[in-house]
Amino acid sequence: MRNLVLLLSILFFSVQIATAQQAxxxxxxxxxxxxxxxxxxxxxxxxxxKAAIKTGNELKGEHKEIEFHIVMCGGVxxxxxxxxxLQQMVTKxxxxxxxxxxxxxTLRNLNISADMMPxxxxxxxxxxxxxxxxxxxxxxxxxL
Numbered sequence: 001m002r003n004l005v006l007l008l009s010i011l012f013f014s015v016q017i018a019t020a021q022q023a024x025x026x027x028x029x030x031x032x033x034x035x036x037x038x039x040x041x042x043x044x045x046x047x048x049x050k051a052a053i054k055t056g057n058e059l060k061g062e063h064k065e066i067e068f069h070i071v072m073c074g075g076v077x078x079x080x081x082x083x084x085x086l087q088q089m090v091t092k093x094x095x096x097x098x099x100x101x102x103x104x105x106t107l108r109n110l111n112i113s114a115d116m117m118p119x120x121x122x123x124x125x126x127x128x129x130x131x132x133x134x135x136x137x138x139x140x141x142x143x144l
Contacts (some may be wrong), residue, residue: 021125038139042131044074046086048144053089056098069134071128073103081116094120102128 039059041052049072057070071092072080080086090100100121105128107114114123119138124130135141 033059033063034066036065037063037108038067038134038137040069040071040134040139042071042073042127042141042143044072045144046075046076046079047117049076049080049086050089052082052144056093057096060097067099068097069099069101069138069139070136071101071103071124071127071131072103072121075107075141077102077112077117078110080118081110081112087118090118091120094118101130103130122141 015118039056041045041048041055043049043052049070052070056070060067060068072090076086094100100118101124102114102117102121104114104123104125106112107117107123117123131141131143
């Protein structure tokens, strides 16, 4: 019985050591981004929009072939309709080859005209449906 306990203990610690050695560092994980990857972020706040644009620009700066879509829904649309600095940020993002989309369902729910959105941003009837479509097309998607 003592030998069995000793053997199980050795196996347990061996597995833990092997697992610890296989752990990836944050830098290794970040470097796993595909140079030709397809990524999308669904955002509904101004803070998340800013973070998504910054991330998209960083990735595009490192890998020109990456596709990066930012789908804007919810409260960020209301702020976008009234804040010129946000509109300029979206326009700049499009000019830096990020694909920016505005959710038409949000526009209708908030009674906001599409004319109040940056003309460079694309309009989708439903940002959620668009996001599901991106997933079907192989995009890696996160929602913030």
